[in-house]
Amino acid sequence: MTKIEWVARPGTTPESWNPITGCSKLSEGCRNCYAERMALRLAGRFGYPEAPHHFDVTGHTDKLAVPFGWRTPRTVFVCSMGDLFHERIPWSDLQRIFDVMVYEKNRKHTFLLLTKRADRMQEFISSRLPELPRHCQHIWVGVSVENQQAADERIPTLLRTPAAVRFVSCEPLLGEVDLQEWLYEWRPVAWGPGPDDWACDAFENGGIHWVIASCESGPSRRPVHADAFRSLRDQCQDAGVPFFLKQIAMDNHPCRPKVVKLPELDGKVWQEWPSSPGKGRCGEGGPTRVAWQLDILGDKEKETDGQRKEKEKVEGGPPV
């Protein structure tokens, strides 16, 4: 389970899955990285390296098979404690993680991939293009965008990434961002004769289908005016694209700014998701075998239930 608000899609159980943890800073949005702070708390435990290496990119082979144990449909934030497309993660490990996601039994779940390394994600997913339209409708891809520069750099690459649903997470939003030219309303198209044989047209028609926005939290939080969120909300509404407002700070608070989760903005809580591709979206077939060993690191000691629960509590915090 995770408490991340935008993962809590109606009809599914919210989840985070971390076969890889750790990362390195890339841009302004990384300055107060939540995952790094949490990794420090977990240093030397649960497979996290000792400080000062707690945030090194690390493989958790024991986590690879976790999705096979989920019976009911989940919405899964993949690698909430790092960046799945970090350059230190070997291609072979990306293949293995992907194999778990596209395994027939796991296609009832929706996996959300969010990265700042849009180039690497685009390159990797494009390399699996032949199987995508039938087997990967349940894998949504997104980039983090903190300002206009990051949007201009990452979104065009995101749009070249084959996917059923693409999204942008503006967290932490650091100022006004103009997304208008990239927003695109999701539309279903038939790909077979049956009532469930429909998918979306995003494989051929690029665009952003969902926008998440949030202010920064934590002691070094950088303030941003509510109008920056209003602007994003208005852009989404004009384009018919769902908008999710995770949190904003009340900077006029008499003592100190107070961060409010799922706030009202102009009288409404903005908690919208794109609709999911159809039930029969993923077809049959696909991988029948999955490799269980990550190349980046060997097997870890098995953790106890108590240790697992404590770790999940921490990893279930805000996204990065």
Ligand code: SF4
């Ligand atoms: S996890 Fe995300 S925010 Fe943290 S350093 Fe990596 S890319 Fe930056």
